[in-house]
Amino acid sequence: MSYAEELEKLIKETVIPDIDESLDAIFEEIADNKEATEDAKEEIEELREFKADLQDVLDDIEHGDIEEDECKELIDDIKEAQKHGDEVEEDFGFVEE
Numbered sequence: 582m583s584y585a586e587e588l589e590k591l592i593k594e595t596v597i598p599d600i601d602e603s604l605d606a607i608f609e610e611i612a613d614n615k616e617a618t619e620d621a622k623e624e625i626e627e628l629r630e631f632k633a634d635l636q637d638v639l640d641d642i643e644h645g646d647i648e649e650d651e652c653k654e655l656i657d658d659i660k661e662a663q664k665h666g667d668e669v670e671e672d673f674g675f676v677e678e
Contacts, residue, residue: 584652585642591659592635599663600632 582590607625611617617625638655641647 584649584656585647588652588656588659589639589642591656592639595663596635596659597632600628600635604628 604625607621607628611621638647642652
């Protein structure tokens with residue numbers, strides 16, 4: 582499997598579903614609290630921007646506009662972020678009652 586194929590699989594099967602899950606959690610908190618905190622709004626915007634960036638990477642892969650070494654670097658970055666992301670739990674600015 583090439584790095585481009587590995588990156589595409591990682592983004593489609595892991596990263597984007599994780600982003601969608603995080604967005605769903607934020608929207609649930611907003612629904613429960615009947616309002617969105619500033620932190621939640623910022624997190625939603627950041628996640629949407631990140632998801633759009635990932636879609637651009639997928640488009641580049643599809644069109645052959647990305648080098649294998651760049652794919653490898655992105656894979657390493659994603660795996661490192663996932664490792665550290667498991668250690669941090671975001672509360673999106675909501676206060677537990």
